[in-house]
Amino acid sequence: MAKKITLNMITQRSVEEGVGIVKGKMTPDYFEACSIIEMHDDDVKALGLVPNQLVRVTSECGDVIVKAVKGRQALYPGLAFIPQGVYANQIVPARTQATGEPQYSGFPVTVEPAPVGERRKSTLELVQRAVGMWKGDQ
């Protein structure tokens, strides 16, 4: 049984993500900037992760495979961060508390090491697959 922990997720901006947006969401810059998760060292240890290992993050409305990296901006144990964008939005709940704003920050997720053979998907695959337009790598 693989280890699994529950964390509180926030998705906000990072400057690398900003550069990625401007360069284009289908560029390697955006992919590397956004398909990551940052956690506290205690949580990384609890999961038994090695640096840059892929993890599966699951929320009430979906899941996404991202890479666990050591960030520059420290979090406290129990808090996790994925930069805003295509990857984060696969798991952000659309509930808005009647304000129009989805729950981009502060929703529970479970994090576990990604099953063997899983990979980080491209932005195009994630979005096109979600709406039934993905035709595979051309």
Place this chain on the structure above:
Amino acid sequence: MAKKIENVGCPFCGVCCDDLVVTVSDDGKKILEVENACIIGSTVFHRAMEDRHALPRLRQPDGTYKEISYDEAIDYTAKVLQKAKKPLIYGFGSTNCEGMAAAAKVAEKAGAVIDNCASICHGSSFLAIFDNGYPSCTLGETKNRADVIVYWGANPAHAHPRHMSRYSIFPRGFFTGKGHKGRKIIVIDPRHTDTAQVADIHLQVKQGHDYDLFDAFRTVLRGHDIPDEVAGVKKEKIVEAVEILKKARFGTIFYGMGLCHSDGRNHNVDIAISLTRDLNDFTKWTIMAMRGHYNITGPGAVWSWQYGFPYCLDLTKRDIAHMNPGETSSVDLAMRDEVDAFINIGTDAAAHFPIEPVKHLRKHPWITIDPHPTMATEISDLHIPVGIVGVEVPGIVYRMDNVPIQYRKVIDAPDGVLNDEELFERIYQRLCELEAEDAAKTPAKTTPEGVRAGE
């Protein structure tokens, strides 16, 4: 000889740096160098020329795009709008005020819902401001007067890279000649962000508990006792921070998505405004929303002037505007499947909405208006390319402190490419033509008996 253009505005974040120097080639078609911009701003200019389309592209049955003329694209858009019962026009973070006004005209004619990115960003700030007022200032006042700066749930080191150096922490202003040496910086954030690195005090608030901490600040400010720890922050730290706030000559609270995206939403902003009001019993304090895009403050100003509401505008009853976030907000409309056509302009809803509303919106015609290919163009039925505001198209934009700035163009748009204002004007004209054609087809109504014409 290359030409240097000075005082160019940057079309990325809400700081609206207007001191860029852009060097362009002789023929005015290429950008060679960008000075003074942050890494994101300089990338905006350098990428402007790459990855562009000169013609609209229509999705074919086999899933590929085929180039069509602007006339055909405008006709397609007008017909989608005319046929739809409740179309949604959303975006506007990255265009000029002229384009926003023209789009609102189209929305009124088509009976659409028109909404901007504030809907998923600082929309809850609007709700709090309606309820509680907005004791704000301009960024110039902060630069010249403020000796205490608070960043609450905001991380300008990443989201607004030059905010701290232009306006808040580092600049030497008229009454702030010592620059950062004369200023105290307090950062309140659940992460030890890069912004927190330059702070005198960092309060690591428990995520989602900002309201508790604001309440503790207000309680201490009014001379009452608080528990030993509130929202993960020790009492001594809170008391120390409140003392600094009280002793300021002039202070500004900058707040960001940490408040608007967490539990509580508008209530977090509401109490931030109340704290600012309380502080004004002691000294001068102001508060400002860290608006994201360079002109996301624009639609709030333009549409408030046109219709009385800044966002989530329901114009389905044409000239009777109605706004009720939760009901007329884009994400909620999409989740309830209430809209049957979607125009995405000057933003990328496919990337920045949660994926669920994107799936709902994609059930209906989806038109994307954007200079570059984005996630939205990759799933839309029609992509209409336009000129880039601030690079190829001039126009008015509103900075985060509601100060309008005239942006200029530095290079020419690709041949034949329209700007947002021209495009929406032509869609409006086409809607009028279609309406006239329809009216000509149906027989004129006879005047009901007992009603005298002209009365």
